[in-house]
Each structure stands twice: as C-alpha cells, then as structure tokens.
Amino acid sequence: MSDCTFCKIISGEIPTEFLYQDEEMVAFRDIKPKAPVHILIVPKRHIEKLQEVSDNEKDLLGQMLLVAQKIAEREKIAESGYKVVVNCGEGAGQLVPHLHFHLLGGWK
Ligand code: 5GP
Ligand code: ZN
Numbered sequence: 001m002s003d004c005t006f007c008k009i010i011s012g013e014i015p016t017e018f019l020y021q022d023e024e025m026v027a028f029r030d031i032k033p034k035a036p037v038h039i040l041i042v043p044k045r046h047i048e049k050l051q052e053v054s055d056n057e058k059d060l061l062g063q064m065l066l067v068a069q070k071i072a073e074r075e076k077i078a079e080s081g082y083k084v085v086v087n088c089g090e091g092a093g094q095l096v097p098h099l100h101f102h103l104l105g106g107w108k
Helices: 005-011 055-074
Strands: 025-029 037-043 082-085 101-105
Touching: 005 025, 005 037, 025 055, 037 055, 055 082, 055 101
Parallel strands: none
Antiparallel strands: 025 037, 037 101, 082 101
C-alpha cells in the first residue's frame, strides 16, 4: 500500500529504528508515546485491521503476542506490568489502517 505510513516504515521510506525484526513483523517506538514505554508491533504484510485477519493467519497473531512478551522483557517492563492494545477500526481510534499491537508500560 503506497500511501500507508506503516508500509513506508517497513520499506524504509520513512527511516525508523527497529527494536525487533523478523520475516513476519517489525517493532518500533511510537512517535507520540502514550506511556513511558510505547512500542508498536506491526506485521510486514499490509493487513488493514484485526477484523481482516483470516483463520490461516492465526499463527501471526500468536507470534505478535510472543514478540510483545520478548520486547517487554528487554525493555524491563515485564515485572512491573504492561498492556497490549489493539484498536480495530476508526470508531475505536485506529488512525493507521495497518494492523498493529501497542505495547504500553513503564509506569511507576
Ligand atoms: P492507532 O491509533 O492507529 O491504533 O495507532 C497508530 C499509532 O501510530 C499512534 O500511536 C501514532 O502515534 C503512531 N504513529 C503514527 N505515525 C507514525 C510514524 O510515522 N512513526 C511512528 N514511529 N509512529 C507513528
Ligand atoms: Zn500498510
């Protein structure tokens, strides 16, 4: 998707430091953090939103959660606690129409 912000980040068109990368997904810091630690976990394939994920992509969702777990450990928020949030659709506040998980934590 040529006009998708996250596709541009994934392709390198918008330079962004990746905290994690594998064949399926990338993770990077949110540009406007809503928590002391706010990281986005994003599949490389352009899927518009959670509602568009099909049964044969269920492994991807599981892998995204396991990556959240690993990054939480690395960012030292696993013990203090964190949230994983998915906004699905504009009505829920999804501004970027490319599936992503928010990993939020680091509160005192
Ligand atoms: P949504 O509201 O769609 O669930 O979340 C999209 C998130 O992407 C927002 O928290 C927003 O701050 C973040 N974001 C939007 N554009 C960029 C960008 O160009 N770079 C980074 N790192 N984050 C972005
Ligand atoms: Zn995209």
